[in-house]
Amino acid sequence: MPMIDRRQGLWGVAALGLASLLPLAWRRAQAAVPERTLAVVEKGAGRVAFYSLPEGRPLGHVPLGTQPHEMVADPAGRFAYIGGYGVKGWQFGGQGGHQLWAIDLADRKLARTIDLAPHRRWHGMRMDAKGRLYALSESDSLLARFDAPTTADSPDRMIPVGGARSHYFVVKADGSRAYIADTMSGLVIMVDPDDASFAPVKQHIGTAPEGLALSPDERTLYVIDRPAGILHALDAGTLRPRARKSLRGEAVRVVVQGDGRLIIANTADKSLTRHSPATLAEEARLPLPAAAPGLNLPAGGAILYAALENNRIAIIDLAAWKITGGFATGESPDTAVLL
Incomplete structure (x- = not known):
């Protein structure tokens, strides 16, 4: 066996010491990065489920009821509110649900249920910058507003929209x-959520509008006519048409990046x-393993969480324009909130 001189021995000891420190440094670096969680409404499973990111490890779920659909979280990320739609889709018959569910996101439990009978099919859910909650009854064409949703048992305002579905x-x-x-009417309707005396402004855009999004400056409203596969740009102040663009057949959702560019499902x-927000022209295409009925883009974020029809979440890096990960979910994932 060859002899090891003093210099070789010192280098060997140093290398061993460095190697022993690497796992510790890696663990510390990992601990310094807080684990993110994605809360996902799983419509077919009747629940909201929690998954760690990016690996998608299941962390638990909260049972709700038949066909929960849209979800929105408050600005603090403490509570989420989910509409009790109660049927599979707007094309399906049945009365539908009459409740909203409030989820404690920190404790991952049902905080309470708000009964809104006789009004039903609560689907769209939004929240403004003041923390006021808005919910839309599809069957009654009513927009409800809750000024203090953490404690409210009934809406503070209900505005008739004047639509059909x-x-x-x-x-x-x-x-x-x-x-x-x-x-069902082919209309986009603009209302004042506080003043029912404001006459709703209506613009007919085609067969069945569904996906909607506002530009970052809130001056342009983007609308998808789902079965026709047409993207419309409307003046958000008047609903006058500005532009339109044919898509790749049926499309369902549109979200807007921070730079104003549109992402279409x-x-x-x-x-x-x-x-492009200026011309509506297609700039890039990303194939998916399945259609995406849900697009979830956190405000100011560069990572999109697409809910797929094959019961998976696809994680998409918008800067790189590629799928960087994903994981399996329960049946029919849709809206999601990043925690």
Whole structure:
């Protein structure tokens, strides 16, 4: 066996010491990064489930009821509110649900249930910058507002929308206007969520509007006519049409990045496409393993969480424009909240 001189011995000891420190340094670095959690509404499973990110390890779930649909969290991320839709989709018959569920996100439990009977099919859910909760009754075409949702047992305001089947909506940050996709009438309807004397402004855009999003400056409203596969840009102040663009067949959701570019969930094409806010032209396409009925983009975020029809969440890096991860969920994932 060759002899080991003093210099070799010292280098060997140093290397062993460094190697022993590497796992400790890695563990400390990992501990310094707080674990994120994604709360996901699983419509078919009738629950909201919690998953660690990015690996998607199940952390627990809260049973709710038949077909919970849209979810929104308060600005503090303490409570989430979920609409009790009660049927599989707006095309399906049945009375639907009459309640909203309030979820304690910290303790992962049902905090309380708000009974809104006789009004039913509570679907769209939004919150403004003041922490006021908005919920949309599809069957009654009513927009309800809760000024203090953590304690409210009933709405502080209910505004008649004047539609036929009011399915989805968005609201301005200050709560001064709400925009409703009325699927059965082909209308987009603008209302004042505080003043019922304000005559709703209606714009017919086609067959069945569904996905809606506001531009970052809230001057433009983007609307998807789902079965027609057409993206519309409307003036958010008047609802006058500005532009339109044919998509890759049926499309369901649109979200807006911080830079104003649009992300479209193409149902028929099983893809995402990115579009210019100036021209609506397609700039990029990303194929998906399944259609995405739910797009979840945290405010100011660069990571999109797409809920897929094959019961998975796809994690998409928007800067790299690629799928970077994903995990399995319960049946029919849809809206999600990043914690």
